[in-house]
Structures are given as structure tokens and as C-alpha cells.
Amino acid sequence: MELRCLFGQEVSSSIFISEQEIDVSRSPFIKERIDVWYTGDNLSEIYTQVEQVEVNGMTFKAIFVKTNDLSPADKIEYDERRVIEREIGLHIEGAADVNHPQLVYGIVTLGGRWYFGAYHKNKATWFRHMKKPRSYSIALSTRVARAAANIAIPRAMGIRAIDPCCGIGTVMVEALSMEMDIVGRDINPQIAAGARTNIEHFGFTAEVTLGDIADITEHYDAAIVDMPYNLYSRITPEEQLSILVNARRITDRIVIVAIEAIDEMIAEAGFTIIDRCVAKKGLFSRHLMLCQ
Secondary structure, three states, X not given: OHHHHHHOOOOXXXXXXXXXXXXXXXXXXXXXXXXXXXXXXXXXXXXXHHHHOOOOOOOEEEEEOOOOOOOHHHOOOHHHHHHHHHHHHHOOOOOEOOOOOOEEEEEEEEOOEEEEEEEEEOOXXXXXXXXXXXXXXXXXXXXXXXXXXXXXXXXXXXOEEEEOOOOOOHHHHHHHHXXXXXXXXXXXXXXXXXXXXXXXXXXXXXXXXXXXXXXXXXXEOEEEEEOOOOOOOOOOHHHHHHHHHHHHHHEOOEEEEEOOXXXXXXXXXXXXXXXXXXXXXXXXXXXXXXXX
């Protein structure tokens, strides 16, 4: 679901081609990216083309990307992958460094063609955000929180967002790490203070106000609402509906996170669900619903 929002297309395989240049470290579901410079029907065509690469005195390394669409019978084994990497290196004028290269290139096969270009690996930023000074057991995982922010805000430029029930700021930290313009709010003073502590801990700056969503008067382009749960907090269905009704008042696009499908409540609040998925962790599930 997150990849559909980011790329604007259905992503049905582990490797695909897109015109969209997405920061590889943005999504927890993207492992790596090659910026395609050269293509060829065979490796010989790639070897000839890479002779044009200029490293400008920097060291480099070539990586054979293991994720491809080769059948088991055509699978390229480890030793052959290393041979391909070395052959590419021999066709690039410069100093190769397999341990600490300044430039990294990737080679991959897909659909019977070969692709070569600059290689980027996901830095898994959200893993570092797991070590928050303030936390509680029912908070979203950093992985799901990051995906929720990307679903709500696939294009961050010029978008103002809000997390009106921000809790300890898990979603906000992920959004801020991707340079999204987001503010937070929570009705619980201790929880709101925890969100500020977590945000500051990771070196980010954002406004987190204290108060009810009903008191928000500004309008935002997008919102993420991790619904309070009857299982863990004292909130009635009427109060949940009130949150959604007020969310509809302050935003046109929202990602709603809940422990169960709440389609009727969402419709009653005036939203239409346009995409959805379920994130499972053990026996506990989170429903993510993108609404407009």
C-alpha cells in the first residue's frame, strides 16, 4: 500500500522499474535502488558502455544486485556474480575499493535486459528511532509509523500535515526524519510532553500542542490519526466518532490507524476509504485506511 502511494502504481514484484525517483531510505519496504545510466541486451553491451563512466579521482565499487527476475535454472551464483563485478571494474578507469568506496555502482538483470547505474542502499533510519527515551507498549512500530506517514504524504513539497492524537510522537519522528512539515497534538499532558522529548532526542523540531482535536481551527493538507483503542484506553465509540468528524473538518486526506475495521464510522464521519491494508505483529493487527 505504501509503495502504491509513493510510486503511483501497483508494485507486484520484488524488483520493478519506475520513473519516480524516491529516496531509497524513505520506505521500510525498499531495499535498494539503481539510477539507470546504461541498458543492454547482454553484459557485453554493458561492459562497453561503462567505459564512459568518469570517477573523477574517486574510488569505486560495482555490486551485482541479487534481487532479479531470473528463474531458478538461470540463477547466477556467487562466483559468477563476483566475476561480473570485477569485469565491470576493469572497464572503468579508476581505482576500485571493495571495502570503503566513494562511489558505488549497481548491475542487475530484469526482463531479459541488463541495467547499470549509481547504486543506493536503504539506511534503515527507522531502526535508530526504536530507541526512544519515552515509549509505551501500544505505540505503533517505527516501521508502520513511517509507512503511515508516507501513505498520507507521498509528496512532501508544500504539504502541511498534522497528527492530532500524536501520543509519544512515533509518527511525527518518522515524518520529521523525512523532512515533512508536520505538527502534533495530544489531549494528555504527560503523553504530549513525551512526544516533545522524543522529537528533541532525535534532533528534530516541531510544535506539539496540548488539547482536544475539537479545538483545532486550522486546516491541513494531510493527517495521520492512530485511533485510541477501547482495549487500552477509556474511550467510547462516540468519542472515536467525534475524533473522525473533527479530523474531517481539518483535513481532506487522512490515514486512519485502528485495531479493527471501522468502515461505518469512517463513512459516518464523511470520509471515503480509497486504499487499505492490515499490518500484523503476532496476534495484534493494525488496520491502515487511506481516506479522502
